[in-house]
Amino acid sequence: MSTSTTETSKLDRMMRGLPIKMQNTITRTLENVSLIAEIRDPKVGASMLPSAYRGLWQRKGKGDDSVPMKSGHAVHFDLNYGTDFPEMYDLYRRAVANQWDGEWQLDWSTAVDPMNPTTPILGHTPFVPYEGLEAAGVKLDAAEKQKLNYHFAAWMLSQFMHGEQGALYASAQCTESVRWVDGKLYGATQVMDEGRHLEVFLRYLETKLERVYKINDNLFVIIDDLLTDSRWDVKFLGMQIMVEGLALGAFSTMYNQTGEPLLKNLLRYVIQDEARHVHYGVLALREHFTKHLSAAERREREDWAFEVAMLMRNRFLAHEIHDEWFAHRIPRATWNKLMGESPAMTKFRSIMFQRLVPNLQYIGLLSPRMESYYEKAGLMVYAGGKNASQLSEQDLLRDNDTLAEQAIETLRKAA
Template sequence: MLDSARLTHLLPTKMRSQVDSYFEALSVFTQIRDPRVLRSLGPSGIRGMLLHRGRQNEPTKIPCNYMAHFDWNYPADQPAMAELYRRAKQGQWDSDEMPWHTDVDPFNYEVPLLPDNFLDPQSLADELGTKFTNKELAELRFSVVCWLLSQFLHGEQGALFAACQVTEAVQFFDGKMYGATQVMDEGRHVEVFNRYLDQKLGRLYRINDNLFVIIDSLMTDSRWDMKFLGMQIMVEGLALGAFGVIYKVTREPLLRAILERVIQDEARHVHYGVLALREHITTQLTERERQEREDWAFEVAILMRNRFMVYEVYEEWFEGLMSREHWRRFITNAPGMKMFRQVMFSRLVPNLRAIGLLSERIMPYYEKVGLMQYFDGVAADNLTSDQMLRELDGAVAF
């Protein structure tokens, strides 16, 4: 990252924080090695990280340009996808079946939304030279969980729109049939997260800039396989891990019930992405095209890692009191956020390997950022949602 601290140390703390955010955005894109990836992500980066289009409190209009693929012969030549379609039909659920009557008190210490040690409040207090009251700590955890669930909601809206596009653009008919069920799934996920935030927590944060960049890039890319890669493998794969972390650590029964159902849906979605892309990437693309997608996946992985810096909570609570750099260090080392990264990338990296986007050429870059430790994990096509939930129920949180 560019050393913004040396260049801005004379500025007031709040102004220094704002300038640092621009340096951070610039650093992300100056480190992109493949000019094709920069051309793909650059315009979205400007709209999201510099212009903050997602945070302007008004609807965003994103131009879309892609080809819809019709097949008037209706071939049934993808048996694995047909099986996913069958399972998806059987796995549909009604959001009204959730126990919405549950009384959710975000400040109830006996039924915490997040455990006390999800963050490391003592290190934060030491950084600020202060001491938090129990009430302040509860309010901070409340802000963090609202931020996390807000990003889940925004990601699900992106997934809803992307699923619509992919269903139109995908070139195999069994995939279109399955895609129709995913559109329904994503709509239901938008409904339940929005309902929970609105009716139970009463707070909604704006979309994080990094997430906006990814969604904007997917919406504007005309290539069906890039939409597939971005949403089914990257966003859905990482979301599956993020949902799993909250499912693991929360003691709030309604949220846990919602996440259990959502995880079951998302496991199918990522499985679909692996099935659809594995043959396409390994047999239909030139090596140059494959390398572009490999580089793109790496850069998006970095953006997704940076998505969980929770800067919006920093701006609400601590901007002007501590530097953005110090907050970044704190949130990176917080136990809950470490668990986020571990679980998210343990889901993502094996799927990239399975579809042919983790060649020896790109491995050193994953190694450099500490992600190669997940290389030997189980890919989505060999992991059921029931197995995933059993793992989460049996794992130690921190």
């Protein structure tokens, strides 16, 4: 037994006799401390600390109606107006040609019953492991399970919506910061895209599911960190490659699982847009990272990308569901273990990375130095896949179970 496992066992025994509410408070505090402690690179940890404090300790995403964020990025005003990035301009023209209107192109008259098992929002594979809940002393009947599935879908779509609002602001900042006129033209179309995504997800949640969850604390940390970072290329890396890349995998997974026709059509439109956004990111960053950064600067961005990837994979544990449904019945630590081992959630977290890893490789941030870290995390199985500049619509809508299972098996062996 490893030292960390022994220490965890001792802590579990110490907290076992405490009231559940006190256990949850202690566990949340330890999670917050471990966020920074788990980051390998001290520079990355130091840069994320202010956002972690606002998101995890102050819990700004939970308590306030709005959160002011100071951003000191540079604005690049181009006076040459040179169209010297043909591939970027082609992407802009595609974006203009493929704009869509969520008001008219989605059938909002569709009746959505989230409790109807014949048109499940998330498919028939539960994300919450009911057997594990029952072993922990929580037994749900069939109606309660169906209601929990509905709430979990609302939670997941709420996080998509919050991410789209972050993408709206970040894409506006990137449009200001990018150095090519062709990039600014394309960036303007993405700002419109993100506003439309925010609109349709919010409308679906409010009018069809009638339930919106607050932003996940860890997602807030990432968005806060991106929007307040002054470096244009880190904003691009964080939003266009990391958040959008992972979202693309998440949207594709839900697209293939849902049996609800309005949501399926909504996701199909969003996926087409997101693919262009990630393509924009790889175009803007590949030459910059491979030719215009020093070795030290590139290493810093490699480390930052890995830490954000691990934060999104390991911390997306639906604590908001636990707080609403189970905070008085099972400890937060027990919930974390159940969600960490949930087959559906494990697959969901893993498959998000099939779109991210090839893009990191393409833009030069998957160096031999980093391969061992991604290998240990079970993610190198996605290396060598198609990057955003190579993907077709069929690729994006296809459910790649095989790669996800390989990644999960790699993680099992590592554990």
